[in-house]
Amino acid sequence: MPTLDGDVQLKVPAETQSGRVFRLRDKGVKPVRGGARGDLFCRVVIETPVHLSAEQRELIGRLEESLKAHGGQARAARDRLSRGREALLCR
Numbered sequence: 001m002p003t004l005d006g007d008v009q010l011k012v013p014a015e016t017q018s019g020r021v022f023r024l025r026d027k028g029v030k031p032v033r034g035g036a037r038g039d040l041f042c043r044v045v046i047e048t049p050v051h052l053s054a055e056q057r058e059l060i061g062r063l064e065e066s067l068k069a070h071g072g073q074a075r076a077a078r079d080r081l082s083r084g085r086e087a088l089l090c091r
Contacts, residue, residue, distance in 0.1 A: 003027045003040055010042060018046035 001010045003024065010022060021043050028038030052060070 001042060004029065012044065016044055018044055020044045 001008055001024075005027065008024065008027065010024070012022075021041050024040040024042060026037045027040035030037050049056075
């Protein structure tokens with residue numbers, strides 16, 4: 001990720017949702033009158049693919065079925081996947 005001092009690596013945890021903000025301490029702007037450097041904030045933006053092949057759509061369908069079969073904790077993920085799948089299939 002580019003910063004004022006050059007590129008740094010940002011480890012994004014698995015299952016990070018769009019909109020989450022990460023703070024990179026001391027990677028922001030230096031105050032004009034001296035003092036500690038500010039923090040740099042990085043907001044995650046996840047884009048869904050727009051053009052899927054038939055094989056990719058089938059894989060999403062299989063993942064959705066797998067989530068349904070496991071229920072419980074996977075319910076929220078399944079609901080998000082279903083909404084995303086509906087949006088992708090409508091295009």
